[in-house]
């Protein structure tokens with residue numbers, strides 16, 4: 601279980617995340633929503649152990665995240681960041697195998713290879729295995745990076761999977777596929793936390809949604825509990841209609857047109 605108890609993050613004199621509390625159990629998929637600059641990535645960086653909360657307590661399996669060593673954390677949680685910079689011409693399958701580094705000493709075992717193959721099949725990257733990573737399209741690179749973090753924790757029970765905008769550059773098929781994989785892993789016992797910008801995808805896949813505003817937790821609940829016209833306006837400052845999808849009984853969001861008045865050029 602991951603428990604955030606009144607955590608804040610301060611840098612320079614700015615509070616980027618303020619007094620956020622929530623917990624997640626194995627088997628759950630939590631989506632974080634919020635406007636640009638709301639503090640989502642900063643929160644995720646604390647959850648991953650990359651940043652230490654300035655205040656509050658953050659425990660993973662009953663131990664403060666900041667008390668884990670890096671090798672220990674690598675066997676408990678994996679993180680998909682928004683940007684993954686690779687400058688060298690590794691093959692896609694080499695990038696994926698990097699995710700297994702915490703599991704072996706000198707050479708990957710047959711099990712390490714099997715896991716990489718299985719995950720690459722699932723993420724639709726098998727045909728890219730021997731291509732140079734640098735020659736791949738943005739979406740293909742993203743799926744290779746997703747594979748790398750999945751192989752890292754594939755065989756770890758109750759692992760924590762953290763993803764920062766995992767579908768931002770993906771086509772419609774792979775947006776669904778990526779979140780379906782995350783959902784299936786949560787059902788297998790993972791704790792999944794993902795930042796998304798698409799409210800309808802959040803409604804479709806999240807067991808719970810945490811809405812952030814100005815670094816604070818604004819709403820926390822199921823899609824039906826938190827996704828309504830009023831809350832969406834409060835958090836995103838956008839007018840919308842929210843219906844119930846008659847097939848899934850989940851909320852379905854349609855933004856209203858925004859008009860912009862441009863000043864005259866004369």
Ligand SMILES: Nc1ncnc2c1ncn2[C@@H]1O[C@H](COP(=O)(O)OP(=O)(O)OP(=O)(O)O)[C@@H](O)[C@H]1O
Pocket residue numbers: 611612614616634635636637638639640641642643
């Ligand atoms: N190291 C830093 N020093 C100062 N300000 C920072 C630092 N890192 C982030 N910020 C600021 O903190 C706020 C929250 O940033 P964060 O990246 O967490 O937002 P976000 O909700 O993930 O936004 P986005 O949707 O645009 O990715 C932003 O205003 C950002 O400019």
